[in-house]
Amino acid sequence: MPEGDTIHNAALRVGTALVGAEIVEIATPQPRHGADRWPERLAGRAVRAVDAHGKHLLVRFEGDLTLHSHLRMGGKWGVYARGRRWTRAARRAWLVVRTRDHDVVQFDGPLLELLTDSRTRFDRLLAGLGPDVVADGDFDEVAFLRRLREDDQTRPIGEALLDQRNVAGIGNIWKSEGCFAAGLDPWRRTADVTDAEACAVVRAVRPLMRESARRGGPTVTFQGEPNPAAAVARAVAGDGPTLQLDRPLPGAGRPAPEATRRIVGGRPPTILQTAPRRSADPGAPSRRPDDRDRRAGTFVYERGGLPCRVCSTPIRARGQGDDNRTTYWCPTCQR
Numbered sequence: 001m002p003e004g005d006t007i008h009n010a011a012l013r014v015g016t017a018l019v020g021a022e023i024v025e026i027a028t029p030q031p032r033h034g035a036d037r038w039p040e041r042l043a044g045r046a047v048r049a050v051d052a053h054g055k056h057l058l059v060r061f062e063g064d065l066t067l068h069s070h071l072r073m074g075g076k077w078g079v080y081a082r083g084r085r086w087t088r089a090a091r092r093a094w095l096v097v098r099t100r101d102h103d104v105v106q107f108d109g110p111l112l113e114l115l116t117d118s119r120t121r122f123d124r125l126l127a128g129l130g131p132d133v134v135a136d137g138d139f140d141e142v143a144f145l146r147r148l149r150e151d152d153q154t155r156p157i158g159e160a161l162l163d164q165r166n167v168a169g170i171g172n173i174w175k176s177e178g179c180f181a182a183g184l185d186p187w188r189r190t191a192d193v194t195d196a197e198a199c200a201v202v203r204a205v206r207p208l209m210r211e212s213a214r215r216g217g218p219t220v221t222f223q224g225e226p227n228p229a230a231a232v233a234r235a236v237a238g239d240g241p242t243l244q245l246d247r248p249l250p251g252a253g254r255p256a257p258e259a260t261r262r263i264v265g266g267r268p269p270t271i272l273q274t275a276p277r278r279s280a281d282p283g284a285p286s287r288r289p290d291d292r293d294r295r296a297g298t299f300v301y302e303r304g305g306l307p308c309r310v311c312s313t314p315i316r317a318r319g320q321g322d323d324n325r326t327t328y329w330c331p332t333c334q335r
Contacts, residue, residue: 004169054168158186
């Protein structure tokens with residue numbers, strides 16, 4: 001399911017294409033919307049803003065009308081230069097908004113509705129969303145903790161973080177990566193998680209999600225290479241700017257490997273690189289190179305059975321919650 005950073009990036013792309021541009025055509029090819037008369041109702045109206053809250057995208061037209069979208073598991077927003085081939089089949093398009101320069105297309109969108117602006121403020125689903133982890137400004141930790149404590153305290157914290165009423169925007173990837181970054185077992189009961197630990201997860205993922213929303217592309221929390229030990233050895237030797245971590249690595253008291261944060265492209269350091277404790281020789285091949293990982297850019301997500309990048313313990317994976325979404329975690333690094 002597209003997570004909050006993906007939707008905020010889509011809002012940025014869609015807004016760049018539509019806000020201030022003349023709308024020359026609106027089409028609703030999906031039969032479900034054939035009788036809704038959206039092209040007629042939106043005719044002549046300019047797009048004044050495009051924004052997101054968590055996993056929800058809102059295209060706001062002049063005249064108090066807003067298109068509300070949620071992509072669920074398989075939807076996508078595409079923005080294409082006019083004449084460029086779409087990346088999905090035209091039969092999968094639910095909404096097409098054309099300007100002289102762009103086609104903006106929503107594909108496979110199970111939730112797409114036209115609302116008045118006032119209804120967006122009072123809609124039960126939208127009004128019930130928690131604070132947005134990706135939004136500009138300060139994240140409201142007080143509101144997040146209040147909602148978290150009003151929730152069922154017997155739920156595992158990983159499940160509670162996926163509840164958009166507690167915090168909007170975190171999905172399965174960022175839940176798994178955030179809990180790892182905070183050293184928090186995603187199966188621990190919410191009642192047994194301190195406020196500081198809960199906030200640590202949000203503080204870990206928020207800057208990464210905001211950067212992901214800005215640049216787009218795949219989720220990256222780990223930037224390594226087929227031999228991460230060699231990468232760390234070069235960093236420790238001074239080949240490239242590095243900063244030592246300001247907190248001890250998790251690992252339950254086990255000797256931790258060397259670790260650094262590397263400044264990538266002049267941006268603030270956000271990527272943790274570590275060397276698995278497998279060989280004293282930095283040139284030795286890893287037991288299973290990162291280039292064979294299903295997710296070479298993550299610490300735990302979709303790395304079930306592979307060695308932890310910090311302690312080499314095999315990453316575990318198990319379904320969690322009513323939707324049985326797979327949670328990934330290191331049983332050594334996360335307590």
